[in-house]
Amino acid sequence: GAGVSQSPSNKVTEKGKDVELRCDPISGHTALYWYRQSLGQGLEFLIYFQGNSAPDKSGLPSDRFSAERTGGSVSTLTIQRTQQEDSAVYLCASSPRGGANQPQHFGDGTRLSIL
Amino acid sequence: DQQVKQNSPSLSVQEGRISILNCDYTNSMFDYFLWYKKYPAEGPTFLISISSIKDKNEDGRFTVFLNKSAKHLSLHIVPSQPGDSAVYFCAASTPGGTSYGKLTFGQGTILTVHP
Numbered sequence: 001g002a003g004v005s006q007s008p009s010n011k012v013t014e015k016g017k018d019v020e021l022r023c024d025p026i027s028g029h030t031a032l033y034w035y036r037q038s039l040g041q042g043l044e045f046l047i048y049f050q051g052n053s054a055p056d057k058s059g060l061p062s063d064r065f066s067a068e069r070t071g072g073s074v075s076t077l078t079i080q081r082t083q084q085e086d087s088a089v090y091l092c093a094s095s096p097r098g099g100a101n102q103p104q105h106f107g108d109g110t111r112l113s114i115l
Numbered sequence: 116d117q118q119v120k121q122n123s124p125s126l127s128v129q130e131g132r133i134s135i136l137n138c139d140y141t142n143s144m145f146d147y148f149l150w151y152k153k154y155p156a157e158g159p160t161f162l163i164s165i166s167s168i169k170d171k172n173e174d175g176r177f178t179v180f181l182n183k184s185a186k187h188l189s190l191h192i193v194p195s196q197p198g199d200s201a202v203y204f205c206a207a208s209t210p211g212g213t214s215y216g217k218l219t220f221g222q223g224t225i226l227t228v229h230p
Binding site for chain 1: 149219
């Protein structure tokens with residue numbers, strides 16, 4: 001499809017396990033963002049990629065969270081030793097370039113549930 | 116701290132009437148504002164935006180007003196339609212050159228338009 005694709009759409013895992021979330025941005029979009037939405041909250045910024053580099057990782061909540069982007073395209077967000085407070089919807093967005101005047105196109109998210 | 120606030124968790128409006136969604140912000144460095152609409156189990160979709168150098172931007176049934184001195188913006192939808200029923204998020208961005216676009220989101224307002 002032409003939109004941002006995220007997988008899996010749902011993930012249920014036990015506390016302490018590692019999880020990997022994938023984002024396929026719109027082809028040609030150089031900017032990629034990860035956000036998460038906890039229950040009843042707005043979207044919280046996690047990390048921003050421009051190409052393969054991440055100029056801003058300031059939103060990653062702990063060192064258990066990491067992300068990479070390869071080939072200027074697919075990105076993976078990894079959460080190690082998951083905790084119950086990591087339960088949320090993780091959303092990926094891309095835009096043609098960085099910058100606020102480039103509206104971000106969102107995927108449908110991965111709903112992560114930690115038991 | 117919540118830099119972008121949507122103080123009304125929900126709004127109910129009759130079809131054909133005007134819907135007014137409000138948003139307040141505290142960070143005077145924000146210079147670009149956006150509204151996103153979100154249906155259940157889908158990612159947010161961009162609706163309309165406004166730069167801080169303007170006080171109004173209109174796109175069809177949607178108009179965004181910005182009052183910088185009050186640090187307040189609003190989204191007007193007229194006439195409202197049942198298909199407009201969704202969660203509406205206000206978002207803001209700080210200047211960061213052309214290579215940035217990190218968004219700070221409000222908590223969202225659930226709009227219900229009754230036939």
